[in-house]
Amino acid sequence: MNGVVLGGTRSGVGKTVATLAVVHALQRDGATVQPAKAGPDFVDPSHHAQVAERPSRTLDAWLQGDDGLRRNYHRGDGDVCVVEGVMGLYDGDCSSTAAVASALDLPVVLVVDAKAGMESVAATALGFRRYAEHAGAGEDVDVAGVLAQRAHGGRHEAGIRDALPDDLAYLGRIPPLESLEIPDRHLGLHMGDESPLDGDALDDAAEHVRVDRIRDLARAPPRPDAEPPAGASTAPTDATVAVARDDAFRFAYPATIERLRERATVEPFAPTAGDDLPACDAVYLPGGYPELHADALAASPALDQLAAAAADGRPVLGECGGLMALSRSLATTDGDVHEMAGVLPADVRMCDRYQALDHVELRARDRTLTADVGETRRGHEFHYSTADVDDDARFAFDVDRGTGIHDQQDGLTEYRTLGTYCHLHADSGAFDAFLDHL
The missing domain is CATH 3.40.50.880 (Class I glutamine amidotransferase (GATase) domain)
Incomplete structure (x- = not known):
């Protein structure tokens, strides 16, 4: 199953909404989509399940180790897997989005808030792509494209797209609609069945996602090197x-x-x-x-x-x-x-x-x-x-x-x-x- 990771420039940039728009766009294109979430979150996956109509896989190197992470990915079922990142791409000292993308060898689609920028979106993306090598975070973090969050069409979209270098794909935009906001509370967003996104707004967002380019970028991760640890119980019980x-x-x-x-x-x-x-x-x-x-x-x-x-x-x-x-x-x-x-x-x-x-x-x-x-x-x-x-x-x-x-x-x-x-x-x-x- 091929996959991509949607990584954000920071927390609150709109990764969940962007993920739901990408999932919905792929579904409209005829794909069966397996959602997943980097990090230990329970709330964002409930929104994934609401749109994809299947459970979202949890991918966390600290909780599972690299082999466990890969096992859990490959337990998914679909044509393409869309992995929502956690916090900013490189944030998290033991299981960042970058670490998950690296362990799975998946390309990263960078979600950038474009509400007040055009060319600066390209500069931000270029900096995120180069940071891995600079910080020793791993040259195999492949920031392959950009999805512009809260971006208008016309001149705004063209300014973002045209400023990107040739080797950073423009993958579309999420329009700035109030109906694409999810309310939150003390442990994060409302659960998916409590505050689902407006269907018409999700349709509108999906219209602006470059599904063909996302499918071209997606690739399959390696299989785990090992099965569950020796000595782990596997036998069914009567309990x-x-x-x-x-x-x-x-x-x-x-x-x-x-x-x-x-x-x-x-x-x-x-x-x-x-x-x-x-x-x-x-x-x-x-x-x-x-x-x-x-x-x-x-x-x-x-x-x-x-x-x-x-x-x-x-x-x-x-x-x-x-x-x-x-x-x-x-x-x-x-x-x-x-x-x-x-x-x-x-x-x-x-x-x-x-x-x-x-x-x-x-x-x-x-x-x-x-x-x-x-x-x-x-x-x-x-x-x-x-x-x-x-x-x-x-x-x-x-x-x-x-x-x-x-x-x-x-x-x-x-x-x-x-x-x-x-x-x-x-x-x-x-x-x-x-x-x-x-």
């Missing part, structure tokens, strides 16, 4: 894993759900809709927005059932929002306090600004649900909450990189329940370890 999937629990990587389904029966349930906890051998609570649905979550019968399942010794894994739901209480920024499941000895408070945002590395103190003693797990944390824990609280992990829950510790544990601020990807091995506990 059933209940997975929370609703407005409060939205942050699960597609590869994680795929991995669980490969080895177990997955039973989704929606706590905020009043679902009971299904009959199961274990429970996975992904991250999400429990703070936005705290009333419905507090009233859910599933919380009491979770508490009973945990006390009975069933494995329960909660990540970020899942950790919040497993705690005693959740206090929102308006001062309301909501009773949660009460499994973990912590009280969670929402804050007005983010409390942690980083790639993380955890080291297991003892054998726990997602790792054996001494093993490391790489993941990601991004949260606006903080947890006040009891003095005798027990933690499963020391945090070698990142913030964690308390005093460079993560993995609050009680019974066989584990709650972390860290989000893990299937290629970390964490979910195979989780299934091996069943």
Whole structure:
């Protein structure tokens, strides 16, 4: 499957809208498009899925390693893959867009904000192409073309196109339309099914994308050098894993759900809709927005059932929002306090600004649900909450990189329940370890 990477000059330049326009343009040209996202984001991929009508692949060298990144890319299905970058092209000390493009040997389409520039767009693009060699970021970062964001037609477009050197392709423009803006909140943009782009505006944007030139640039990445690490469990089990999937629990990587389904029966349930906890051998609570649905979550019968399942010794894994739901209480920024499941000895408070945002590395103190003693797990944390824990609280992990829950510790544990601020990807091995506990 051939692919291209859409890299931005900075955060906020309009990469998501540009990606959706390119996906839609390729679809109108008859292509089956596989979307993907560089970095650990959960929100932008929801917009990709809304337009492409298939899950977006997560591509992050820190979470997956180069081989895991390539494996995840090649699990995709389509004629062409469009990878949205993260932040600016070279930003990120352990998994930048440039690093992803280099590992996959994919060309980069640079998204440049052209709202107040013409020839300077070409100068910017030329500087981004040369920077890799200057900074030692790798001569194999191939900035091959430019997509002008917020650019008008006529003289504006011509000024941009004509200023580009012959070896930097002009790949079209995204018009400056208010209907092409996606609202945001504390963890990023609204989810794709909450605020989808206006269909007519997306059609208009797609009209101005040079699909023929994008398809000419796209190429296929190398296959991974190795299969999953030796010793990783692959055998199916007879287990059933209940997975929370609703407005409060939205942050699960597609590869994680795929991995669980490969080895177990997955039973989704929606706590905020009043679902009971299904009959199961274990429970996975992904991250999400429990703070936005705290009333419905507090009233859910599933919380009491979770508490009973945990006390009975069933494995329960909660990540970020899942950790919040497993705690005693959740206090929102308006001062309301909501009773949660009460499994973990912590009280969670929402804050007005983010409390942690980083790639993380955890080291297991003892054998726990997602790792054996001494093993490391790489993941990601991004949260606006903080947890006040009891003095005798027990933690499963020391945090070698990142913030964690308390005093460079993560993995609050009680019974066989584990709650972390860290989000893990299937290629970390964490979910195979989780299934091996069943």
